[in-house]
Amino acid sequence: MCEFKHKIMTRGAKKHTERRNMKKELLKEELEKRGMNQLELANLSGLTPSTVSRILNGDRECGVKIAAKITNALKLKPATACKIFFED
DSSP states (O other): OOHHHHHHHHHHHHHHHHHHHHHHHHHHHHHHHHTOOHHHHHHHHTOOHHHHHHHHTTSSOOOHHHHHHHHHHHTOOHHHHHHHHTOO
């Protein structure tokens, strides 16, 4: 792989990680606003505690189904849910 291509790919990976970290922080803020912990979110959303933990640690992305479960469990406004799960 040429050096230029490697730099571009590395930069893209860093930006992806930064976005994922920002999104997990937004989700953690929403939990804190509600005085909820990971286990409570798991129980309300129907997700496993492991899945919730991986999302909040930034180790897992949310697809539409999981995002919908979390949105419903936290009663998030649509704009907030979009910001957390879908905006770049």
